[in-house]
Amino acid sequence: MRGGSTLVAFEVDGDKPATFRFLNALQLIRITNNLGDAKSLVTHPATTTHQRLTPQARAELGITDGLVRFSAGLEHPDDVVDDIVTALKKV
Numbered sequence: 001m002r003g004g005s006t007l008v009a010f011e012v013d014g015d016k017p018a019t020f021r022f023l024n025a026l027q028l029i030r031i032t033n034n035l036g037d038a039k040s041l042v043t044h045p046a047t048t049t050h051q052r053l054t055p056q057a058r059a060e061l062g063i064t065d066g067l068v069r070f071s072a073g074l075e076h077p078d079d080v081v082d083d084i085v086t087a088l089k090k091v
Contacts, residue, residue, distance in 0.1 A: 027083055027087075028040065040070070
């Protein structure tokens with residue numbers, strides 16, 4: 001791979017409820033526990049992949065309550081960006 005990956009992580013400003021407002025406002029992008037599909041997906045590591053770690057252990061790894069992992073699918077990029085921007089306005 002020379003062009004990078006389709007997986008990114010970003011922080012939603014605010015606490016866990018703010019992050020969940022963002023996630024629940026997504027219309028095109030689906031929430032899942034596992035990433036990797038032809039469709040765009042998001043996951044909230046603090047409550048999925050890293051839920052069994054203590055808050056301290058998550059913090060040491062940089063897994064905050066605002067962290068979201070996004071995996072880009074095959075949808076039109078403009079549609080994906082619009083979905084994310086619209087959902088961020090709900091935070």
